[in-house]
Amino acid sequence: MIAKFVGRTAAVLGLMAGLSAAAGAQTQTVNFEVKPVNQFSITSTAVTLTITTATAGSDPAPVSDASSRWAVTTNQTGAKISASIPTAMPAGLTLGVALAAPGGASTTAQNLSASSQDLVTGITKVATGNLTVTYTLTATAAAGVILPDSRLVTYTMTPGA
Amino acid sequence: MKTVTRSLLTAALLLFGSRTVVAQTIKFTGGPSGTLQINSAVAGQNPTSAPGAGTFSTLTKGNQGTLRIQAKLDQAMPANTTLVLSLTYPFGTNQGAKALGITPVDMIISITPPAGNNITTVGTVSYSFTATPSAGVVAPFSRTVTLTIGP
Numbered sequence: 136m137i138a139k140f141v142g143r144t145a146a147v148l149g150l151m152a153g154l155s156a157a158a159g160a161q162t163q164t165v166n167f168e169v170k171p172v173n174q175f176s177i178t179s180t181a182v183t184l185t186i187t188t189a190t191a192g193s194d195p196a197p198v199s200d201a202s203s204r205w206a207v208t209t210n211q212t213g214a215k216i217s218a219s220i221p222t223a224m225p226a227g228l229t230l231g232v233a234l235a236a237p238g239g240a241s242t243t244a245q246n247l248s249a250s251s252q253d254l255v256t257g258i259t260k261v262a263t264g265n266l267t268v269t270y271t272l273t274a275t276a277a278a279g280v281i282l283p284d285s286r287l288v289t290y291t292m293t294p295g296a
Numbered sequence: 297m298k299t300v301t302r303s304l305l306t307a308a309l310l311l312f313g314s315r316t317v318v319a320q321t322i323k324f325t326g327g328p329s330g331t332l333q334i335n336s337a338v339a340g341q342n343p344t345s346a347p348g349a350g351t352f353s354t355l356t357k358g359n360q361g362t363l364r365i366q367a368k369l370d371q372a373m374p375a376n377t378t379l380v381l382s383l384t385y386p387f388g389t390n391q392g393a394k395a396l397g398i399t400p401v402d403m404i405i406s407i408t409p410p411a412g413n414n415i416t417t418v419g420t421v422s423y424s425f426t427a428t429p430s431a432g433v434v435a436p437f438s439r440t441v442t443l444t445i446g447p
Contacts, residue, residue, distance in 0.1 A: 159322045159355075159444065160322065160443065161322055161323045161442070161443055162370075163324040163327050163350070163440070163441045163442075163443075164327075164438050165348065166331040166436060166437075167425055167434070167438065169335075169343070169377065169431055170433065171433050172429075174336070174338065176339035206340025207339055208340060208341060208343065208429060210427070210429040212432075260429040260432060262337065262429050263340060
C-alpha cells in the first residue's frame with residue numbers, strides 16, 4: 136500500500152517537474168526571396184595615354200595604363216561584360232582594353248570600336264573587386280601626329296541565367 | 297477516507313503544477329512586413345542583406361529563478377543563405393546577433409524577471425537575411441522562427 140502511494144506520488148511529482156520545466160514558446164513565419172543580382176563598376180577617373188617614343192625602324196611604342204579597377208557581383212550563371220566606344224578611333228590608332236577575369240570566367244583583350252565587344256564571359260556567382268583594367272594605345276607611323284582626343288568607353292554587363 | 301485524502305493531495309499537486317507551467321509565456325507581437333527580399337549589391341561585395349523587424353513580449357512571474365530566451369528555425373536555411381536574429385530585452389544578458397538553425401540558440405540568458413505576477417515585458421526582434429552569390433537566385437520560401445522562454 137505504502138509502495139503504491141509512494142509510486143503514485145512520485146509519478147505526480149514527476150509530472151510536476153515536467154510541467155515546471157516547460158517553457159513558453161511561440162512561432163512566427165518569415166518569408167524570403169533572393170532576386171537576380173548583377174552589379175558591375177569601374178573605378179577610375181579619366182585615363183590619358185600618350186605615345187611619344189619608338190624604336191628606330193619600328194612603329195611607335197604602344198603605351199598602356201593599368202590604373203583602373205573593376206568589380207562585379209552576380210548570383211547568376213554566365214554573365215558577361217562588353218564594351219564599345221561611340222565613334223571609331225582615328226586611322227592608324229587603336230585603343231585596346233583587357234579586363235582581368237574573376238575566377239572561373241574568361242577574358243579576351245579587344246580593340247574597341249563602335250560595335251560592342253565581349254571582354255569577359257562566363258562570370259558566374261561571384262563577388263569580387265580590385266580587378267585590373269588595362270588600356271593600350273597603339274599607333275602606326277602612318278597615323279602621324281594626332282592632337283589630344285578622347286573616347287568614352289561604355290561597358291555593359293549582360294546578366295546570365 | 298484514505299482514497300479521498302490521496303485524491304485531494306494529487307489534485308493539489310496538479311494544481312500547483314499547472315500554475316507553474318504558465319509562469320512565463322512569450323509571443324510575437326509584430327513581425328516583418330512582407331518578404332525579406334535580396335535584390336541588390338554593391339559591385340564586388342556580397343548581395344546586400346535584407347532586414348526585417350518586429351516585436352515580442354513576455355509574461356513572467358517573479359521568483360521563478362533565472363530564465364532564458366532561445367530561438368530556432370523549423371528547418372535549415374537554403375545553402376549559402378543565413379537568417380541572423382537579434383533581440384533586445386530589458387533584462388538578462390543579451391547574447392547578440394545569432395545565425396539561426398534548427399538547434400536552439402541562446403538569445404538572452406540570465407533573465408531575472410521582476411517581482412510580481414503576470415509582468416509584461418516588451419522586446420524587439422531584428423532579422424537580417426543574407427546570401428552569398430553562390431546561393432544563386434532563390435525562389436520565395438519561408439521558415440518558422442520559434443522563440444522560447446524558460447529555465
